[in-house]
Amino acid sequence: MNARSLFIPVTLFLVIAFLIGPFLIIVAASFSAGETLAFPPQGFSLRWIAKVFTVESFQASFAMSLFLAIGGTAAALVLGIPASYALSRYKLPGAEIVRTVVSAPIIVPGIIVGLALLRYIVVPFQVGITLALFVAHTALVLPYAVRVVSASLDNLRSDIEEAAVLLGSSRLGAFFRVVMPNIRGGIMSAFILGFVTSFNQVPVSLFLSGPGVRTLPVDMIAYMEIVFDPSVAALSSLLAFLSIGIVFAAERFLGFSRYV
Amino acid sequence: MFQNRAEALALALPAALFAAAVFLVPVVILLSDGFRSPVGGWTISAYTDFFSNTLNQTVFLRTLKLGALVTVVSAVIGYAAAFAIVNLEPGAKGRMTGLVVLPLMISPVARTYAWIVILGRTGIVNQAFQALGLTEAPLRILFSETAIFIGLLQLFLPLMIISLISALENMPKDAIPAARVLGANWFQVFWKVVLPLTKEGLVIGGTLVFTGCLTAYITPAILGGSKVLMLETLLYQQVSVSNNFVSASVIAFILIVMSFAANILLKRVATARNKMRSQP
Numbered sequence: 143m144n145a146r147s148l149f150i151p152v153t154l155f156l157v158i159a160f161l162i163g164p165f166l167i168i169v170a171a172s173f174s175a176g177e178t179l180a181f182p183p184q185g186f187s188l189r190w191i192a193k194v195f196t197v198e199s200f201q202a203s204f205a206m207s208l209f210l211a212i213g214g215t216a217a218a219l220v221l222g223i224p225a226s227y228a229l230s231r232y233k234l235p236g237a238e239i240v241r242t243v244v245s246a247p248i249i250v251p252g253i254i255v256g257l258a259l260l261r262y263i264v265v266p267f268q269v270g271i272t273l274a275l276f277v278a279h280t281a282l283v284l285p286y287a288v289r290v291v292s293a294s295l296d297n298l299r300s301d302i303e304e305a306a307v308l309l310g311s312s313r314l315g316a317f318f319r320v321v322m323p324n325i326r327g328g329i330m331s332a333f334i335l336g337f338v339t340s341f342n343q344v345p346v347s348l349f350l351s352g353p354g355v356r357t358l359p360v361d362m363i364a365y366m367e368i369v370f371d372p373s374v375a376a377l378s379s380l381l382a383f384l385s386i387g388i389v390f391a392a393e394r395f396l397g398f399s400r401y402v
Numbered sequence: 403m404f405q406n407r408a409e410a411l412a413l414a415l416p417a418a419l420f421a422a423a424v425f426l427v428p429v430v431i432l433l434s435d436g437f438r439s440p441v442g443g444w445t446i447s448a449y450t451d452f453f454s455n456t457l458n459q460t461v462f463l464r465t466l467k468l469g470a471l472v473t474v475v476s477a478v479i480g481y482a483a484a485f486a487i488v489n490l491e492p493g494a495k496g497r498m499t500g501l502v503v504l505p506l507m508i509s510p511v512a513r514t515y516a517w518i519v520i521l522g523r524t525g526i527v528n529q530a531f532q533a534l535g536l537t538e539a540p541l542r543i544l545f546s547e548t549a550i551f552i553g554l555l556q557l558f559l560p561l562m563i564i565s566l567i568s569a570l571e572n573m574p575k576d577a578i579p580a581a582r583v584l585g586a587n588w589f590q591v592f593w594k595v596v597l598p599l600t601k602e603g604l605v606i607g608g609t610l611v612f613t614g615c616l617t618a619y620i621t622p623a624i625l626g627g628s629k630v631l632m633l634e635t636l637l638y639q640q641v642s643v644s645n646n647f648v649s650a651s652v653i654a655f656i657l658i659v660m661s662f663a664a665n666i667l668l669k670r671v672a673t674a675r676n677k678m679r680s681q682p
Binding site: 229231 | 409431623
């Protein structure tokens with residue numbers, strides 16, 4: 143083998159090792175039997191995996207993150223689907239402004255969104271923490287919802303719904319009976335992308351978390367600052383496998399990557 | 403195209419008003435706070451105060467430096483990796499691209515946490531260095547710029563590789579062999595052929611990586627600790643420790659200006675490319 147034919151495998155090995163290696167180490171460390179986080183793991187046990195399920199704050203913050211990811215994404219879709227439809231099918235006055243406003247939360251760093259909401263909405267209007275987090279996560283997911291749903295609407299010929307209207311269907315009926323079934327894959331993909339984005343999100347939630355109300359990643363950071371045991375590693379591995387599983391299933395059944 | 407304007411507005415306004423109310427208005431007020439004078443009227447004294455503080459200067463320059471460094475290094479590694487991947491068989495190419503994208507699905511907290519195990523006092527790197535006799539006492543790698551650099555590079559390298567893969571794939575297949583036949587060495591091939599033809603991909607990848615570094619919170623928070631701050635962690639500290647909202651507003655403004663500038667550049671490049679494509 144000469145130097146050039148070695149270049150490709152060596153480069154790929156090093157890059158993949160750098161990108162995936164740390165994750166494999168976390169997985170290995172979570173099966174450790176030892177008291178502290180270490181690699182190579184000391185012995186083999188499932189005790190830290192089991193412990194994750196018994197930590198009360200993890201249970202509460204997991205439930206909160208799940209609620210925000212599902213509820214926030216659903217709300218973003220309820221707002222985002224009609225907006226995408228208007229942007230792709232109508233001569234909308236000020237279309238560029240609408241597009242910029244709904245996609246702005248993606249450009250502005252999350253920590254600023256969280257701080258601005260806290261100071262000018264949550265505190266002056268006495269909004270509860272859960273509602274504030276819900277609103278923040280909805281705003282965060284909205285750009286993704288609009289982008290993915292718009293992409294699948296643009297791929298769908300608009301003359302089929304015009305035909306439906308011409309044949310006597312109402313505009314609304316045409317939307318639900320003709321358009322919706324055809325963009326179902328795009329909507330599901332938007333949901334999954336929004337779910338993963340919201341679930342992994344930290345900066346937006348940072349300032350909005352209050353006493354006893356935290357999202358899971360914020361809780362994990364707080365926990366790892368105090369306790370140096372492998373339970374955060376165990377939880378990280380579980381979550382990673384969960385999100386990889388969801389994305390793989392989405393790719394397999396929906397052709398996720400066509401939309402994202 | 404439907405022409406009914408009222409219908410269009412009714413569909414689009416709920417989303418636009420929601421985003422404006424919970425996002426745009428609060429952020430604009432937050433940014434304007436940094437320009438408000440305590441005695442009434444407008445002033446930029448908060449900005450001159452901010453930049454006259456040495457700690458703030460250090461943090462500002464460190465953020466720019468780490469962002470630039472991560473962008474450059476990820477471009478160098480990215481070209482090598484993307485070049486290797488596009489030269490694979492179609493099946494292997496898909497699997498390799500999948501492996502590059504995979505880390506993006508994993509929670510950044512988990513990905514950053516792994517570096518504590520690797521770089522910590524009893525971590526793998528220190529174990530290896532001590533076993534090899536390179537150092538007696540464990541090195542302090544965590545809570546340093548090096549640790550943040552490694553963490554950010556690992557976090558954002560996939561974005562650069564993906565951008566460069568699609569740029570390299572859109573390059574005419576015979577450009578490199580042609581340049582070789584005409585006598586160019588590999589350095590000239592890269593500098594005079596590959597780089598100009600993949601410039602857009604590089605700019606897109608570079609913008610994503612650079613803005614990612616500017617606005618990353620988790621990595622500097624976990625790997626930099628409370629001493630080695632970046633703009634994002636400084637902002638958090640100003641609010642939660644010092645209650646200094648004016649300074650937080652200044653940092654927010656700096657971050658937004660930089661990430662908007664990067665995004666405008668990105669949009670420019672994207673439209674220029676679309677124009678090129680639509681030409682027959």
